[in-house]
Amino acid sequence: MSTAQPFEIFLAAPPGLEAALAIEAAEKGFGPTTEHPGGLSFMGGWPDVQRANLELRGAGRVLARIGSFRAFHLAQLDKRSRKFDWAAFLRPDVPLRVEVTCRKSKIYHAGAASERIKRAISETLGAPLDDTAPLRLMARIEDDLVTFSLDTSGEPLHRRGHKEAVGKAPMRETLAAMFLRDCGYDGSEPVVDPMCGSGTFPIEAAEIALGLLPGRARHFAFQDMAGYDAEAWEAMRAGGPPRDTPLRFYGFDRDAGAVRMATANAARAGVDHITEFTCQPISALLPPEGPRGLVMVNPPYGARIGNRKLLFGLYGALGEVLRTQFRGWRVGIVTSDAGLARATELPFLPDATSVAHGGIKITLHRTGALR
Structure with missing residues (x-):
């Protein structure tokens, strides 16, 4: 995973707790952050993504905005998806789930858009597509801008990895x-x-x-992405x-x-x-x-x-x-x-x-x- 070019990182939070998460993120050295409904964003690199998953107690997920382009029709979406550098982020041997949302765009059919993106990934990278795969690519098409994000967390972050037994209506x-x-x-x-x-x-x-x-005791989706450095991650996770x-x-x-x-x-x-x-x-x-x-x-x-x-x-x-x-x-x-x-x-x-x-x-x- 290259750290040379910063990208947008989005921390998901329940609506109402964005400000509290912003304070925690600042205390942990992330930011400056911008608050949005349902979370906050900041610019950073892959070490920031990994550390956010590991250290933030209030974030529900950590999303990496890996790229964007304009597309006004399905043929253009297909062409530009094929030119996207998927190999920089995804492994050809790891199954991938693709989810698409469309809003205020000339491309309005999410199902058709999803098929074009899936086909582009399958034919250029070779990664298997599976609607139940833990690794998730999200494509948002809004105002004709296609934005790709990877869910770097996998399972929601409230699943710390040790609360196996729960009763009725558990608190996350x-x-x-x-x-x-x-x-x-x-x-x-x-x-x-x-x-x-x-x-x-x-x-x-x-x-x-x-x-x-x-996050010390669980697996994250970024561990199944291209360029993942297991040695560097283990050193980060060990902490003090x-x-x-x-x-x-x-x-x-x-x-x-x-x-x-x-x-x-x-x-x-x-x-x-x-x-x-x-x-x-x-x-x-x-x-x-x-x-x-x-x-x-x-x-x-x-x-x-x-x-x-x-x-x-x-x-x-x-x-x-x-x-x-x-x-x-x-x-x-x-x-x-x-x-x-x-x-x-x-x-x-x-x-x-x-x-x-x-x-x-x-x-x-x-x-x-x-x-």
Whole structure:
């Protein structure tokens, strides 16, 4: 993979979290970035692509814009696709999936455009085309401009590679990381999740505290592209040794199966030595010994789990325990229902963060330190 010519790199993010991802990207040395609906872009090279996949906790995917040209009809698309230097990016032995979208262009039939691009790749490079292949080329034809992008991630980046066991309505790791960030979490305080499910919040918080790279344990699509340097990648992925931390991260759930799942996931993530998961109800929740920190919770909400009317009592009980037992702690609650959030009677700050997730809109409600 040549690094001589910079190209546009796009970091996908759920709408509503672009600004949070921009802050993380800047902290990691990427940019300057430009925000777009659903993500942000910056100019860089292949080492930036690899490092973004490896290090960014909030990005859902990393796309590489590998080239573009004008095309006003299918014959022109066919001719210019054949002249494109596919061998600079793709291997002839790796199956490829091609996806095309057309908007405001003289070429308006995505299926016909896809056939021309596929044929050009097949006949000039020889790569097999497969609609189920992990490696994906996206062609966007907008205002008669054809832009080719490669999905360098493969599987979505929230799949860190260690959370094999999940319960109902699991929180994606990328969302959890951005919500933790929005609550001011930086790895220097404990985190408690009273309804931990498969353990996403405590595990993500523990990884941040230890300085573990989120993509350290998985495969990425760029590893199957032309010019991939395995030795350089392994050196990048090795990073430095994990930091030490005296902090502990706690998850509680009344479901013993969820506690077992969270415990197993933490072990696979390599954070089991600083995480504790316990089976207990909200009524038994007490702050752990040590410094105060952040309570982070994604309770059930009626849109997915449970009956909404019955949930008011649950949220009320959660709020009462936090108000009376967790003075000095901050709280973050993720829910799709503002009425349920209000039932906690917690002093939420006015600037709530809302995100589209799984077909519904969820909102992070935050407090300052409880008094």
